[in-house]
Amino acid sequence: MTENVDLQLLISRRRFLAGSAMAGFAAFLAACGTSGTNQSTGPTNPPTTEGPGATGTAAPSVGVEATASAELNWANWCCYLDVDPNDDTKWKTLEDFQAAMGTVVNYQEVIDENEGFVASISNQITAGQDPGWDIIVVTDWMVARLVRLGWVEQLNLNNMPNYVANVEDVYKQQTFDAAMDHHAPWQTGMTGIGYDPTKTGELTSLKSLFEVNPKWKGKTEFLTEMRDAIGLTMLAAGLDPTKPTRADADTAVQMMLKARSDGIVRDVKGNAYTEDLTSGDAVLCMAWSGDVVGLVGDAPNVKFLFPDEGVMFWTDNAVIPKGAVHKGTAELMIDWCYVPEHAAQIEAGISYVTPVKGVKEIYQASTDDKALADDPLRFPPAELQPKLIQFGILNEEDEKYFNEQFAKVIGV
């Protein structure tokens, strides 16, 4: 058994040197580059031989086929899980899971970009090796790509009764996974406008982003996330982002370039726009709902605007990468988060939209968290539902075209 492991390690190391030098270089660039807020460094535990069913301390509920393994490796984005209120170095949900199942979860916030993260495990997946993670969380369009490539495991729904019972119906319309057995929605958020009404006055429309107005000229910022920026611009132009075409991309890119040459746009940024909103260097930004909620302490004037035209609506999803060693445990872990009480605990710690049924009712019944049930960013009211717009799925060639055109907006 040990020899097996060593051999595998050897192969993967050699492959790493030979094949994934580029990925290594990319990671190196990232390490000396912009990832200033990233606290974690990556998987620290070596791969183990314990597959699903190797060990297990707690008996799962009747009908479930898997037993929990001793460890589980989970890669996620920043700020996507509830911190233990008594110890901010720990995750409450993972502690609970460990107490019930005996599994130590190696949870790392290593993802800050879909493309870059998937590139870091693509060599292992194509070589049929352990990708090092049992759960990864990626955005819908990336799930579509992974499903198309066969890079994710099919979920054994017998292990996931809570997921099957509690996933909100609105998530069941995905064309890329109609059977809902390759991905489980993790969190949903909105991309709209973050702005300071004391500086700009009350705004209602996305068109403000493209309007020359001395109040926000040179103090407006766009997002570097292609689908968010092009999507919002298409909405402002009256186009339909659910069916994006190359002509739409051209129109949107032209609009954004014009906004740049008009001097409206100060910069095009990723998450760092929040710093400029805080310092006042920016007063009007394309923004992510959860971010703006998190700014309350530093920039009390900054508000999230749900524009008349609608918001871009996206979902990050938990998937099990092909070749994951602890597949069964990963299914149990995802299912754990689909128990409404557990989801309510997670959701209270972060401010996104939960895909789990019954969470709102739990908040309504509780005394401490009653206010959360009325938070429009956690539970978008029914009249807003038609205005939650999902960016349509692009095929590979179109996606390359969109990215190339959008690079002009970023200025690279």
Added chain:
Amino acid sequence: MLQQRRRALIPYVLLAPGLLWLLFFFAWPLVQVFLASFWSGSVEQGYTFSLSNWTNYPNAIEPVLPHVGRSLLYSATATVLTLLIAYPLAYTIAMRGGRAKNLLLFLVVAPFFTSFLLRTLSWKILLSDSGVIFGPLKAIGLLPDDFRVLATPMAVVAGITYNFLPFMTLPIYVALEKVDFRLVEAARDLYAGPWRRQGTLVGAIVGGVLAAGLALAFDWSLVVPTIGAALIGAVIGRYLVSEAFVRVTFPLSLPGVFAGSLLTFIPAMGDYVNAEFLGNPESRMLGNVIQNRFLTQNDFPEASAPSFILMGGILIIVIIYTRLLGT
């Protein structure tokens, strides 16, 4: 015989660690990047190498010509600016430093005790539109409300200039330190005068022309910086420039100027941190393009090709520079 052979081997043994290090961590990755520049394909489909993919080069470089221009302009400007700031600094430390010499040198290097990234990011706080510098100036009406330095080319050039200042200062200091002051005394004995009038004039012209050039290149207002720089130049010229300086000290310090310029210009050409944090889409440099293609677009071939063009371009510039000024 055996001993002789052994002795012949010694240089190679001594070279070995350095050579191995370079081979493994410089040459090998370089070869990898070079090979990648001839790939076609994608991360998903895998890549294939073919010499017929030389078209990656023209394809990769054509859309980024403006970035190449900016990289050249910004790093050349920053090099000239660091030279103008570093020379008087190094001169003062070397010639007038006295007992404080070590302390002054330490102060030049002191910023290096914090991270490059942190220093650049803290400029964002300093230069913020209504921060500690511009806030009060705007409040008393000296600057218009929509004035800003952040997210402009000026901030990028200023950031590069600041970050590379020690690389210029130290080599010049070393060169000036070695200048035999008796040569200067001899020149003075041989009627090399103070040159006050010429120095003032030359300083004013250099300062004025430089500021005017910058103003035109970066699209700033022309009059105020030009006059200001001409005045500063005149003062510096009056008190720094003498015939002995022009004929003796400066030529002797040229090796330092040469080394300092290379140490500043070459890394500045490839820099992307300053443009990323202090600039905006209108001021992105070639380094930002390469970074984006590697990490966001995952287009390794079209990222590798401009990396090589950048290297080749710098090499050519350095060769020309060496021929002109070479030591």
